[in-house]
Amino acid sequence: xxxxxxxxxxVPGPKARRRAQVLTVVGGLVILALVALAVMRLAExxxxxxxxxxxWINPTDENFAQVWRLVGExxxxxxxxxxxxxxxxxxxxxxxxxxxxMFTPILRIPVVAFIELFRGLPVVITIVYVWRxxxxxxxxxxxxxxxxxxxxxxxxxxLYNSVIIAEILRAGVASLPRGQREAGLAIGMTPWQTMRxxxxxxxxxTMLPALVSQLVxxxxxxxxxxxxxxxxxxxxxxGNQIAQFLDNPIQSLFIVGAIYxxxxxxxxxxAIWLERRLSRASSSADEPEAEPAAAGA
Amino acid sequence: MGPVIDNLDLYWSGFLQxxxxxxWCLVGSLLVGTVxxxxxxxxxxxxxxLAVAYVNVFRNTPLTxxxxxxxxxxxxxxxxxSYFFFAALGLILYTGAFVCEALRSGVNAVxxxxxxxxxxxxxxxxxSMRxxxxxxxxxSAIPPLGSVQIAMFKNSAVAGAFGxxxxxxxxGKTLTxxxxxxxVPVLTGVAIGYLIITLTAAALxxxxxxxxxxxx
Numbered sequence: 082x083x084x085x086x087x088x089x090x091x092v093p094g095p096k097a098r099r100r101a102q103v104l105t106v107v108g109g110l111v112i113l114a115l116v117a118l119a120v121m122r123l124a125e126x127x128x129x130x131x132x133x134x135x136x137w138i139n140p141t142d143e144n145f146a147q148v149w150r151l152v153g154e155x156x157x158x159x160x161x162x163x164x165x166x167x168x169x170x171x172x173x174x175x176x177x178x179x180x181x182x183m184f185t186p187i188l189r190i191p192v193v194a195f196i197e198l199f200r201g202l203p204v205v206i207t208i209v210y211v212w213r214x215x216x217x218x219x220x221x222x223x224x225x226x227x228x229x230x231x232x233x234x235x236x237x238x239x240l241y242n243s244v245i246i247a248e249i250l251r252a253g254v255a256s257l258p259r260g261q262r263e264a265g266l267a268i269g270m271t272p273w274q275t276m277r278x279x280x281x282x283x284x285x286x287t288m289l290p291a292l293v294s295q296l297v298x299x300x301x302x303x304x305x306x307x308x309x310x311x312x313x314x315x316x317x318x319x320g321n322q323i324a325q326f327l328d329n330p331i332q333s334l335f336i337v338g339a340i341y342x343x344x345x346x347x348x349x350x351x352a353i354w355l356e357r358r359l360s361r362a363s364s365s366a367d368e369p370e371a372e373p374a375a376a377g378a
Numbered sequence: 379m380g381p382v383i384d385n386l387d388l389y390w391s392g393f394l395q396x397x398x399x400x401x402w403c404l405v406g407s408l409l410v411g412t413v414x415x416x417x418x419x420x421x422x423x424x425x426x427x428l429a430v431a432y433v434n435v436f437r438n439t440p441l442t443x444x445x446x447x448x449x450x451x452x453x454x455x456x457x458x459x460s461y462f463f464f465a466a467l468g469l470i471l472y473t474g475a476f477v478c479e480a481l482r483s484g485v486n487a488v489x490x491x492x493x494x495x496x497x498x499x500x501x502x503x504x505x506s507m508r509x510x511x512x513x514x515x516x517x518s519a520i521p522p523l524g525s526v527q528i529a530m531f532k533n534s535a536v537a538g539a540f541g542x543x544x545x546x547x548x549x550g551k552t553l554t555x556x557x558x559x560x561x562v563p564v565l566t567g568v569a570i571g572y573l574i575i576t577l578t579a580a581a582l583x584x585x586x587x588x589x590x591x592x593x594x
Contacts, residue, residue, distance in 0.1 A: 101421050109424040122455045201576040203535035205547070206569050213561035301440040308442050308539045317442055330450040338443045345438035 123331075133329040137336050148323055155319030156340065162231055162303045162315060166238035167296050173239060174246025175281075182251060183276060199244040205305050208237030212311060230313035234306050242299055249291045253284030286359055293352035297345045304341075316340065381559040382567035385549075392549035393571050399466060399542060400534050400575070404527060406470035411477025418482055421503065429478065436475035441533055444468045445540050465537035469530065476526040484519025485511060517590045524583035531575050546571045 123129060136144035181192045199207065212233040215222060222232050257280060265275030304317040314322075320337035324330040382389065417429035436444065448468040449461070488511050496506035538547025550568040553559045 097421075101423075104422040105424045108422055108428070112424065112428055119455055126454050128454055197577065198573070201532075201573045201580070202569055203532035203572055205535045205539055206565065206572060209550075210562075210565050210569065213565060217560065217562055297438070301438075304440040304442045305536065305539075308536060317440065317446075321446075330446070331454060334443060334446050334450065338439050338447070341440055341443060342435060342438045346434060349438065 128331055133327070133332050136323075136327055136329075137332060144327065148327075151319045151323055152316070152337070152340070155314060155316035158231075158313065158319075159300065159303050159315040159317075161227070162234050162238070162313070163296065163300045165231075165235045166242060166299050166303070169235065169239040170242035170246050170295075170299070171292075173243035175250060177243055178247030178250035178254075179276060179281070181247060182254060183272065196244045196247060199240050200248070202241070204237065204241045204302050205309065207241050208234060208305060208311075209309055211237040211240070212309075228313055230306065230311040233311055234303060234313055238299055238302055241302075242295060245295060245298075246292070249288050249295070250281075250284055253288045254280050256287060257283055289359065290352045290356040293348055293355060297348045297352075300345060300348070301341070381553060381563050382570075385553060385567075388549050388553070389546070389567055389571060392544060392546040392568075393574075395543075396534060396538065396545040396547075396571070396575070399462070399537065399545060400531050402466050403469045403473060403530055403534065406466065407473035407477050407527075407530060410470055410474030411481060414474060414478040415481035415485070416507070418478060419485055419507075433475045433478050436472050437479070439472075441469070441472050441536050444472045445537060449540070461540065462542045465540055465542045469533060469537050473526065473530040473533070476529070477523065480519050480522035480526050481515060483522060484515035484517075487518040488514045520590055521583075521587055524579075524587070528576055528579050528583070531579060532572065535572060 120129075127133070131139075135142045136148050139145060177192060177196065181189060181196065184192065202210075212230075214220075215229075215233060215236075222229060225232050254276075261279055261283065262275055265279040266272070270278070303315055306313045306315060307317040307321060312318075316337060320333050324333035327333065414429045414432055417425040418433070420426060445465060445468040448464040452459070452464060452467075492510055492514065493506060496510040501509065534545070535547050538545040541548065546568050550564050553564045554561050
């Protein structure tokens with residue numbers, strides 16, 4: 082077993098094994114019974130009827146191609162919004178994080194206020210606010226490619242996530258040994274040079290898993306537009322549109338939800354994998370045979 | 379800020395409604411998360427599998443979809459309740475997955491020697507969990523648990539957008555759509571309401587962390 086839970090109980094003896102087996106069977110039966118009850122209730126109400134599912138799973142259905150084309154478009158829109166938001170959040174987040182670390186305490190006040198403000202606001206509120214503020218103050222955003230709604234979403238997500246990234250970055254820099262910065266200053270680098278070429282590159286390595294996890298958060302949050310009703314046609318919005326057209330909300334939401342789970346689960350696994358890899362690399366860093374990348378990029 | 383001052387009573391009742399919602403979800407998600415975390419580290423494979431599946435599904439689904447499912451799915455299961463109930467249940471299940479992970483990381487942070495010592499003294503699984511592991515796990519789980527709960531406070535706005543009725547978000551909606559106030563000042567009021575909740579919670583959390591922090 083990989084985690085410490087293995088220490089919590091002995092290697093089971095015959096009696097304990099029997100008890101565990103009984104509990105497994107009982108637990109499994111209870112879970113199965115609950116699932117069966119739910120399935121029966123759903124079946125009673127005709128939720129497993131072929132006509133509700135066939136547009137999703139039967140390639141010969143007249144709506145099959147149309148439904149999956151819409152889902153594809155929605156997925157593309159979701160990915161575009163998420164990619165833009167993570168890229169912008171990175172840029173803004175690094176700027177905010179670095180200014181927070183480099184400025185003198187007094188100059189830092191507005192930066193800290195910015196961070197606390199957007200960290201404390203719900204993202205939904207931030208997105209609605211950005212949308213209405215841009216509409217009412219007539220800030221020109223027409224020159225940006227794509228829908229206006231896309232940019233309301235992206236800017237809202239960026240404001241929230243850049244602040245999170247700035248904090249992740251700061252934690253990464255803070256976790257470095259003091260000697261790194263001191264060595265940089267001692268060989269005559271300016272504080273900015275030390276930050277740019279010694280502290281940030283190392284902080285990035287420790288940040289990488291957190292960044293990938295943040296991508297999951299952003300991907301999930303793009304679906305908020307569907308609730309606000311901005312009219313940006315991303316995955317969940319398409320799912321709702323299909324559900325309305327086919328009148329099968331449960332089936333459509335199930336498929337759309339499964340798509341999100343698959344993508345996000347993959348991303349989460351990548352984050353865990355990166356974390357393992359990086360922690361292995363850094364724990365071997367003090368061994369003489371460590372590869373140069375691990376010794377401190 | 380005119381609209382906010384004129385409707386202070388409305389904002390106040392919205393604030394209280396949001397707080398009530400948050401408190402239900404706080405208690406619920408801690409309960410669900412603790413039970414699932416216990417399943418997750420238990421010696422019974424079927425319960426472990428259930429907890430793993432639960433965490434992976436709810437952590438990777440957008441909250442919006444969870445809420446839609448509650449609103450559309452539960453009535454089909456024969457459960458007819460208010461939107462407040464559906465939204466609270468959705469947010470509890472969603473947050474519970476994160477609580478479970480926070481607690482598990484807390485359990486994993488307890489040095490193996492503690493569990494070994496408990497086992498060596500002859501404590502059973504339940505006894506060593508209850509008297510040795512969990513009290514320590516809760517302490518080191520407080521920072522992640524706190525941020526999970528603060529995230530939940532913010533997510534309550536998503537539930538508000540769904541329409542639990544009468545909360546801060548719906549106050550904003552009522553004032554702008556039904557009474558025709560400008561969006562920006564009204565939203566500023568709503569934002570301040572949420573900021574009061576989240577910033578207070580963050581400050582309390584820092585205090586709590588300082589009080590229970592264990593130096594390892």
